[in-house]
Amino acid sequence: MMIKVEEVINELIKPIPEPEKTVDTLIVGEKDKVVKGIGTTFMATYDVIQRAIDLGVNLIITHEGIYYSHHDQTDKWIQDPIYLEKRRLIESSDMAIFRLHDAIHLYKPDGITKGLLHSLDWGCYVEKNDLTESILTLPAMTLGEFAEYVKKKLNIPYVRVVGDVSQICKRVAVSVGYRGGGENAIPLFVREQLDLLITGEGPEWETPEYVRDAVQQGRKRALIFLGHAESEKAGMRYLAKKLKSVYPTIPVHFLDEKPVFQII
Amino acid sequence: MMIKVEEVINELIKPIPEPEKTVDTLIVGEKDKVVKGIGTTFMATYDVIQRAIDLGVNLIITHEGIYYSHHDQTDKWIQDPIYLEKRRLIESSDMAIFRLHDAIHLYKPDGITKGLLHSLDWGCYVEKNDLTESILTLPAMTLGEFAEYVKKKLNIPYVRVVGDVSQICKRVAVSVGYRGGGENAIPLFVREQLDLLITGEGPEWETPEYVRDAVQQGRKRALIFLGHAESEKAGMRYLAKKLKSVYPTIPVHFLDEKPVFQII
Numbered sequence: 001m002m003i004k005v006e007e008v009i010n011e012l013i014k015p016i017p018e019p020e021k022t023v024d025t026l027i028v029g030e031k032d033k034v035v036k037g038i039g040t041t042f043m044a045t046y047d048v049i050q051r052a053i054d055l056g057v058n059l060i061i062t063h064e065g066i067y068y069s070h071h072d073q074t075d076k077w078i079q080d081p082i083y084l085e086k087r088r089l090i091e092s093s094d095m096a097i098f099r100l101h102d103a104i105h106l107y108k109p110d111g112i113t114k115g116l117l118h119s120l121d122w123g124c125y126v127e128k129n130d131l132t133e134s135i136l137t138l139p140a141m142t143l144g145e146f147a148e149y150v151k152k153k154l155n156i157p158y159v160r161v162v163g164d165v166s167q168i169c170k171r172v173a174v175s176v177g178y179r180g181g182g183e184n185a186i187p188l189f190v191r192e193q194l195d196l197l198i199t200g201e202g203p204e205w206e207t208p209e210y211v212r213d214a215v216q217q218g219r220k221r222a223l224i225f226l227g228h229a230e231s232e233k234a235g236m237r238y239l240a241k242k243l244k245s246v247y248p249t250i251p252v253h254f255l256d257e258k259p260v261f262q263i264i
Numbered sequence: 265m266m267i268k269v270e271e272v273i274n275e276l277i278k279p280i281p282e283p284e285k286t287v288d289t290l291i292v293g294e295k296d297k298v299v300k301g302i303g304t305t306f307m308a309t310y311d312v313i314q315r316a317i318d319l320g321v322n323l324i325i326t327h328e329g330i331y332y333s334h335h336d337q338t339d340k341w342i343q344d345p346i347y348l349e350k351r352r353l354i355e356s357s358d359m360a361i362f363r364l365h366d367a368i369h370l371y372k373p374d375g376i377t378k379g380l381l382h383s384l385d386w387g388c389y390v391e392k393n394d395l396t397e398s399i400l401t402l403p404a405m406t407l408g409e410f411a412e413y414v415k416k417k418l419n420i421p422y423v424r425v426v427g428d429v430s431q432i433c434k435r436v437a438v439s440v441g442y443r444g445g446g447e448n449a450i451p452l453f454v455r456e457q458l459d460l461l462i463t464g465e466g467p468e469w470e471t472p473e474y475v476r477d478a479v480q481q482g483r484k485r486a487l488i489f490l491g492h493a494e495s496e497k498a499g500m501r502y503l504a505k506k507l508k509s510v511y512p513t514i515p516v517h518f519l520d521e522k523p524v525f526q527i528i
Contacts, residue, residue: 043469046480068446068474070467076451082478082485147528160525178467182332187340203334203442204465204492205307208524210332214346216310221346225525228468260472261424261489263527264411 003247005059005096006031008038011246012061012098016106024103027066029096035059038247040240041255042233044097046086048255053093055253060097063104063112063236066090104235109134112176115238116231120153122174132184133175133199135192140170143222146196156230158263162211163222169195176231180223182206189214189221196222200231227259267511269323269360270295272302275510276325276362280370288367291330293360299323302511304504305519306497308361310350312519317357319517324361327368327376327500330354368499373398376440379502380495384417386438396448397439397463399456404434407486410460420494422527426475427486433459440495444487446470453478453485460486464495491523 009026037057041048043064052060067074067083077083090097104111109129117123117134125136141149144165151159172195173188180202188194189210197207207223214221233256240254273290301321305312307328316324331338331347341347354361368375373393381387381398389400405413408429415423436459437452444466452458453474461471471487478485497520504518 043473045473046477064469068450068470073447076447077454077474080450080454082474082481082483085481086477144528151528158527161528162524162526165526165528183337183340186332186344190341190344201468204524205328206332209307209309210341210346212524213310213350217346217349219346219349260426260468260476262426262429263422264408264415264425264429 003035005033009098012100013103016103022102024099024101027097027099028090035250037251038243039253039255040236042229042236045257049089058095061100063101063232112232112235115235118238119234132179133173136172138170138172140168143167143169160225162208163215167222169222172196175199177228180207186210195220198224200228201225267299269297273362276364277367280367286366288363288365291361291363292354299514301515302507303517303519304500306493306500309521313353322359325364327365327496376496376499379499382502383498396443397437400436402434402436404432407431407433424489426472427479431486433486436460439463441492444471450474459484462488464492465489
């Protein structure tokens with residue numbers, strides 16, 4: 001059976017109503033090409049694209065944009081040699097690249113958060129899935145134990161933590177990506193009676209400083225920043241698994257990357 | 265000589281023309297109170313305010329807002345116990361708090377970047393000071409050596425680094441705060457022929473992923489994220505020094521804080 005790029009895209013966006021505005025788009029490639037192999041990834045780096053080519057993949061599904069801008073505003077670096085070299089690699093490879101960002105976040109529940117909860121083995125502790133986070137009551141552990149647990153389960157070398165590592169936590173919100181900003185995150189602590197928020201990233205002096213003030217006041221608040229990619233790639237790994245069952249005749253790969261930062 | 269709060273504020277904003285819009289404001293306190301002690305800080309945490317009270321400070325000059333929002337949009341947590349407790353502490357203390365953000369960034373050169381360069385002992389290597397960064401040609405070191413150097417000079421426990429730690433760098437841009445976003449930072453590499461950008465923070469998949477792609481292509485690019493506070497507090501420390509010379513009769517303190525994150 002010949003599956004075309006467009007059919008895979010339609011499968012991916014099928015769960016949600018047609019949006020008025022979206023960043024999800026076929027960044028490069030033709031809709032009617034036959035799919036020989038699929039690769040899902042958090043963000044198609046230069047190396048991810050090379051590995052995809054080597055694996056015979058001709059459709060990459062990337063969660064984040066490939067040119068370093070959420071709204072693809074690349075006009076300021078359209079002559080940059082790194083940008084141009086990446087374009088050359090893609091154009092010489094007959095690769096299609098689809099960005100799946102808004103749609104997967106709009107799955108019910110959010111497909112990226114669901115993948116993270118799956119990797120954390122926490123699916124059975126979810127009390128509710130809101131639009132931007134899931135709320136869980138977990139077996140009690142200290143903040144330090146939570147940090148070690150998520151590192152081990154997600155196979156990541158470090159997390160950034162705010163709070164008293166000996167604080168016992170059990171009421172936890174899990175969110176992904178850039179949802180650590182104050183406007184989203186701070187109101188959750190009171191509304192959901194949280195001990196701990198686990199998320200991707202956010203501005204450093206909003207939610208982190210709120211949690212520090214809380215601890216300095218002797219109140220229970222804690223925060224773990226997993227990293228943006230580290231919070232979202234489990235969702236793209238989970239998607240690869242799902243696509244394997246939808247298209248059993250097409251090879252489907254999850255294309256992993258190392259953490260972008262080294263801690264020195 | 266009796267110095268009033270208003271006179272200190274006027275001294276601080278004197279170097280710049282009156283702005284149309286600014287986040288700089290007397291957050292709390294009265295303009296005509298006599299200043300008994302001044303404290304400068306990156307962001308007045310609960311603990312910083314307590315220390316200020318203990319030191320007899322009645323005017324805190326904070327670079328970032330004290331309620332976790334750049335534009336002071338706190339309506340979503342105006343009933344939050346952490347917010348309320350911080351307000352109570354301030355209101356019970358007869359403290360004035362002035363936010364000095366936009367003005368000091370508009371000093372020529374930027375007062376925050378200047379303080380950082382001073383702490384790094386790099387003042388003599390500056391080739392130019394642009395609006396949002398300074399450009400330097402430094403004695404050649406590897407990226408790893410640069411990371412160790414800035415940690416030692418700024419007394420910070422870790423930095424987040426992207427790139428090959430053995431890469432030799434000498435052409436460097438230094439910027440502060442949230443200026444690590446792609447729109448500001450990516451164009452600098454070509455325009456200023458940078459080997460290395462040292463800045464505060466920025467979204468993780470913009471500039472960091474651009475630098476990773478460059479390295480994967482075998483090109484020279486490197487990035488150090490110091491942390492937002494770590495990149496800006498040297499500027500507030502430098503300001504304390506300056507205020508001491510302007511007001512030799514008033515005690516002036518720089519109120520330091522620990523890094524908001526622990527790495528686990």
